[in-house]
Amino acid sequence: xxxxxxxxxxxxxxxxxxxxxxxxxxxxxxxxxxxxxxxxxxxxxxxxxxxxxxxxxxxxxxxxxxxxxxxxxxxxxxxxxxxxxxxxxxxxxxxxxxxxxxxxxxxxxxxxxxxxxxxxxxxxxxxxxxxxxxxxxxxxxxxxxxxxxxxxxxxxxxxxxxxxxxxxxxxxxxxxxxxxxxxxxxxxxxxxxxxxxxxxxxxxxxxxxxxxxxxxxxxxxxxxxxxxxxxxxxxxxxxxxxxxxxxxxxxxxxxxxxxxxxxxxxxxxxxxxxxxxxxxxxxxxxxxxxxxxxxxxxxxxxxxxxxxxxxxxxxxxxxxxxxxxxxxxxxxxxxxxxxxxxxxxxxxxxxxxxxxxxxxxxxxxxxxxxxxxxxxxxxxxxxxxxxxxxxxxxxxxxxxxx
Amino acid sequence: xxxxxxxxxxxxxxxxxxxxxxxxxxxxxxxxxxxxxxxxxxxxxxxxxxxxxxxxxxxxxxxxxxxxxxxxxxxxxxxxxxxxxxxxxxxxxxxxxxxxxxxxxxxxxxxxxxxxx
Numbered sequence: 001x002x003x004x005x006x007x008x009x010x011x012x013x014x015x016x017x018x019x020x021x022x023x024x025x026x027x028x029x030x031x032x033x034x035x036x037x038x039x040x041x042x043x044x045x046x047x048x049x050x051x052x053x054x055x056x057x058x059x060x061x062x063x064x065x066x067x068x069x070x071x072x073x074x075x076x077x078x079x080x081x082x083x084x085x086x087x088x089x090x091x092x093x094x095x096x097x098x099x100x101x102x103x104x105x106x107x108x109x110x111x112x113x114x115x116x117x118x119x120x121x122x123x124x125x126x127x128x129x130x131x132x133x134x135x136x137x138x139x140x141x142x143x144x145x146x147x148x149x150x151x152x153x154x155x156x157x158x159x160x161x162x163x164x165x166x167x168x169x170x171x172x173x174x175x176x177x178x179x180x181x182x183x184x185x186x187x188x189x190x191x192x193x194x195x196x197x198x199x200x201x202x203x204x205x206x207x208x209x210x211x212x213x214x215x216x217x218x219x220x221x222x223x224x225x226x227x228x229x230x231x232x233x234x235x236x237x238x239x240x241x242x243x244x245x246x247x248x249x250x251x252x253x254x255x256x257x258x259x260x261x262x263x264x265x266x267x268x269x270x271x272x273x274x275x276x277x278x279x280x281x282x283x284x285x286x287x288x289x290x291x292x293x294x295x296x297x298x299x300x301x302x303x304x305x306x307x308x309x310x311x312x313x314x315x316x317x318x319x320x321x322x323x324x325x326x327x328x329x330x331x332x333x334x335x336x337x338x339x340x341x342x343x344x345x346x347x348x349x350x351x352x353x354x355x356x357x358x359x360x361x362x363x364x365x366x367x368x369x370x371x372x373x374x375x376x377x378x379x380x381x382x383x384x385x386x387x388x389x390x391x392x393x394x395x396x397x398x399x400x401x402x
Numbered sequence: 403x404x405x406x407x408x409x410x411x412x413x414x415x416x417x418x419x420x421x422x423x424x425x426x427x428x429x430x431x432x433x434x435x436x437x438x439x440x441x442x443x444x445x446x447x448x449x450x451x452x453x454x455x456x457x458x459x460x461x462x463x464x465x466x467x468x469x470x471x472x473x474x475x476x477x478x479x480x481x482x483x484x485x486x487x488x489x490x491x492x493x494x495x496x497x498x499x500x501x502x503x504x505x506x507x508x509x510x511x512x513x514x515x516x517x518x519x
Contacts, residue, residue: 111490158512159403161489169491 001046002038007204009051010127011103012096017058018106019099019162024124024152026062034058047090055096056089100125101215102162104208108177109160116151117176118184119144126184126204136187136201174216178225178280181209185229202236205229213268220272224280227272230265231287234258239388246392250300250331254293262291282312302331319345323356326363335366354383361396370400404444404513405493406484410477411506413451420450424503431501432481439485439496444517446483477507484517 010031017027034057038050047053060083084092107120119137122128134144154160165173185205206229213226238256241247269288272281286308289301309325322345330338342360350356361376377397385393416425429448436443455471471478483500487493490510497508 109490111494158510159405159487159489159493161491163489163491165491169495 001042001050002035005050005054006035006127009054009096011100011125011208012098013051013055013058014124014127015099015103016055016097017062018124019097019102020059021062021066022162024106024155026065027058028124030058030062030065033061041086041089045090049092051096052092053089056084056092060084099162100211101164104177104212105164105173106155106160106162108173108180109155110172110176111158111160112151112154113147114180114183116147117180118187119147120151121180121208122184122201122204123148126201126208128201128204132201174219174221177212178221181205181212181225185232189232202233206233217271221278221280223268223271224278224284227265227268227284228280228287230261230268231284231291234261234265234291244388244391245395246388248392249290250302251296253296254291255295257291265291277311277315279312279315282308282315286312300331302328306332319350319356320353323350323353323359327359330363330366335363339363339367352383354380354385354389357383358393358396361393365396365400373397373400403489403493404484404486404516405496406482406511406513407446407493407497407500408479408509408511409481409483409500409502409506410475410509411480411502412476412504413478413480415503418451418453428501428503435499435501436483438499442485442487442496444484444486446481448481449479452478477505484513 013031014027017030018024021027021030031054034054037057038054041047041053042050103125104121107124108117112120119133122133123130130145130148131141134141137144185202188202188205209222209226209229213222216222234257235249235252237258238252238254239247265284266288269284272284277285286305289304289308293301306325306328309321309328312321313325323342326338326341329341339360342356342363345356357376357380361373361380364370364373364376374397377393377400380393381390381397416422416428419425432446432448436446452471455469457468457470457472459466459468459472483496485493485496487496490512493510497510500508502508
C-alpha cells in the first residue's frame with residue numbers, strides 16, 4: 001500500500017517538501033519517517049487521501065526537525081504549528097502543490113555530474129529505491145548511494161536554486177533535463193527481454209515524460225521525447241522471440257506492438273509537427289515511421305528511414321547517428337556503400353560501443369567477408385551484452401562458420 | 403551567497419609581460435563588467451603572470467620554498483572576482499559574462515563565509 005502510494009505520488013510529495021524547505025535531504029528523510037509512521041497508523045484502515053496524509057505528516061516531521069536544530073543552535077525559535085488530530089489526518093484531503101518541475105530542474109542541473117543526474121531524478125522525482133536504480137545502472141548500491149549523497153551535497157553547498165530557470169538559460173537547462181531522462185530511459189530499455197531486471201521502471205519513464213510534456217506543452221523537444229518513449233515501449237512485446245533471442249526492428253511483428261501506446265505517441269508527435277524539428281523531433285519521427293508499419297507483410301520503411309536519418313544528421317552529426325544511418329543505407333543502397341561509411345568512422349571513439357561492432361559484423365557477413373565478420377562479432381560479444389542480444393549475436397556469428 | 407569566480411586562461415596569449423596591449427584590452431573589459439555588476443561585485447583582482455609566482459610547500463611539517471605556481475597546467479589562474487549572488491544560477495550568469503581573450507575556464511566556488519569575516 002505505502003509502496004504503491006510512493007510510486008504514484010512520492011515524486012510530488014518530495015518535490016513539494018523540497019520546494020518548501022529548500023533541502024533535499026530533509027525532504028527525503030521526512031518522507032521516509034512519514035512512511036515509517038504510516039505502517040502502524042494505517043494498520044486498521046488507510047486514510048481517505050494516503051498521499052495527502054504522507055505529505056502532512058512529513059511536513060510536520062520536517063518542521064520538528066528544523067525546530068530541534070534551531071533550539072540546539074539557539075537561533076530563531078518559531079512557533080510550532082498546531083498538531084493535526086488523528087481524525088483530521090485520516091479524513092482531510094489536502095492539496096499537495098505540484099513542484100515537480102522545479103525538482104526536475106534541480107536534479108538535472110548541468111552543475112551536477114551527468115552520472116548522478118539520472119540517478120537523482122529516478123530517486124527523487126520517480127520515487128525508485130536506491131536498490132532498483134543500482135540494479136538498472138549495473139553498479140553496487142553503496143556506489144550509487146555515494147553518488148546520490150555527493151550530488152545532494154553539491155546542490156546544497158553550491159547553492160543550486162529550487163527554481164525553474166529563466167528564459168535566457170532555458171535552452172541549455174532543458175537540454176540537460178531531456179538528456180538526463182534519455183540516460184534514465186536507456187537503462188530501463190536496455191534489456192530487450194522486458195521481463196529482465198532493467199525493465200522495472202519503464203512505467204515511471206512514461207509517467208515523468210507525460211508530466212513534463214503536460215507542464216511544458218509548447219516545448220517541442222519535450223513532446224518529442226514523450227512520443228519516443230511511447231513508441232519504444234510499444235515495441236517491447238516484440239523485441240524478444242520465444243527462444244529469448246533479440247528480434248531486430250525490421251523483423252518484429254507489428255501485430256505484437258502495443259497499439260494504445262503508439263496512439264499516445266502520435267498524439268504527442270502531433271503537437272510538434274508545426275514547429276521546425278530539432279534532434280528529438282526527428283528521432284520521434286523515425287520511431288513513428290517504424291510504428292506505422294502495421295504488418296510484416298508491408299515492406300520495411302527503409303527509404304523513409306534513410307531520409308529521416310539524413311535530416312537527423314543535419315541537426316546532430318556524430319558517429320552514432322552516422323552508424324544508424326548506415327544501417328538504413330545498407331538496406332536502400334546495398335552493404336558495400338554502407339560499409340564504406342562505417343569504415344570511415346573513427347574506430348577509437350566507438351570501440352566500446354556494441355552496436356558499432358554488431359553493424360560492422362552484419363555488413364561484413366553480407367559482403368561475404370566471413371573472417372572479418374567473425375572478428376567483429378567477437379568484439380561485440382566481448383562487450384558482455386544482455387542475454388537476448390548475446391543470443392542474437394551468437395547466431396549471427398555461427399552463420400559465418402559455414 | 404558569496405561566490406569566488408576564478409579565471410583560468412593560457413596566460414601566454416597576453417604576451418610575456420603584465421602590461422601588453424592585449425592585457426590592457428582585457429583589463430578594460432573587466433572594468434566594464436565590474437561597473438555593470440554594481441553592488442553585486444565585492445572584490446577582485448588580476449594576478450601577475452605565474453613567472454612571478456612563488457610557492458611555499460609543507461610536506462610532513464617541513465616547509466620549502468619553490469619558484470613558480472603550485473602546479474604546471476595548460477591554463478593558469480589569472481584573476482578572480484568575489485560576488486554576491488542569490489544562487490548558483492545567478493553566479494553562473496555572472497561567470498558567463500567574464501571576458502577571456504580566446505579559450506578559458508571560469509570556475510565558480512561558493513565562499514564558506516562572507517568575505518572578511
